[in-house]
Amino acid sequence: MGFVRALGLMSGTSLDGIDAAILETDGEAYLRPVKTASFPYVPEERAFLRLALDVAAEWGGKGLMPEEVAEAERLITYSHAMAVRRMLEEAETTPSEIDVIGFHGQTVLHRPEEGRTVQIGLGEVLADLTGIDVVNDFRSADVAAGGQGAPFAPLYHRALAASLETDGPVAVVNIGGVGNVTFIGRDKKLLAFDTGPGNALIDDWAFTHTETPIDRDGALARAGKVDEGVLEHLLTHLYFARTPPKSLDRLDFSADYAEGLSAEDGAATLTAFTAAAMARALDHMPEAPEIWVICGGGRHNPALMDELKARLPGKVITAEDAGWRGDDVEAEAFAYLAVRSLRRLPLSEPGTTGVPEPMTGGVLNRAKRGK
Structure with missing residues (x-):
């Protein structure tokens, strides 16, 4: 099975910015990092996300998403679209050379014991803005099946550790x-x-x-x-x-x-x-x-x-x-997981999240315009 060129995006709980990584992989043992970059949030973006976290904690994931969280979701999506554009420029790469984006989004609520995990980020909008297919919502299937929905990079860690x-x-x-x-x-x-x-x-x-x-x-x-x-x-x-x-x-x-x-x-x-x-x-x-x-x-x-x-x-x-790229492992992981999602390979296992059996996941959003 041939490799796929994927672009992984990660915005972590530190709220420091967006990490991006282009990875060539078959979703299994073959890994070839191509380019990585980080795009820090400006103070206003960070403050907006902190507010969204506080509001989401009160909301609890029940009922309609509060406007503050919905606004943060729009902000996150457009910030990631700009990060993709800048990443492609730095890598001297066109959208047509990227097969898929792995878009983790921003976790604002994680309560697996209640069957809820929320990563904000509009995958369909990002696909439209970038002209590249997007896989997002990696964790929901795991949580729905009884898993913790985290951590989600272990399968990539195992692939890296083979070196x-x-x-x-x-x-x-x-x-x-x-x-x-x-x-x-x-x-x-x-x-x-x-x-x-x-x-x-x-x-x-x-x-x-x-x-x-x-x-x-x-x-x-x-x-x-x-x-x-x-x-x-x-x-x-x-x-x-x-x-x-x-x-x-x-x-x-x-x-x-x-x-x-x-x-x-x-x-x-x-x-x-x-x-x-x-x-x-x-x-x-x-x-x-x-x-x-x-x-x-x-x-x-x-x-x-x-x-x-x-x-x-x-x-x-x-x-x-x-010999790894320590700031980029998480972004690379979501590039890797996006490819595994496309190929319906497991993203999590009983030993990683407690899910009853190896579980695939992710939602594929097709780009609406040609690459």
């Missing part, structure tokens, strides 16, 4: 707004779940105390000291004792847990919490991974990387150390 020189178990970690891990066993079986907060609490704390949306280079955390009492309390959260499959909404944890600490000590404590939550994931793994590959924005935070290396057994490396 690693080890026969031992491997953990692929993504630290976006939420942290998640994919455990790839010696037999290549998968176990994947959200581990706890990723960058979200650190980002929210930094924004509240410094008006900067991230703790750049971990400087705030490195100037502080971990409050072990607060950290110990944070780790008593019932989520950590739950056995996988399990997943999180961005708002399931709050930076308010560190209230009363100085800006520096709060940042240090929340950074340690993200790493300690990852270490707690070991409680659910059949054995300790030999290698932990850290992807996502969190790997750019030296304070967080230091905490991960201190708390995790085995070798902790960045995606770049593995």
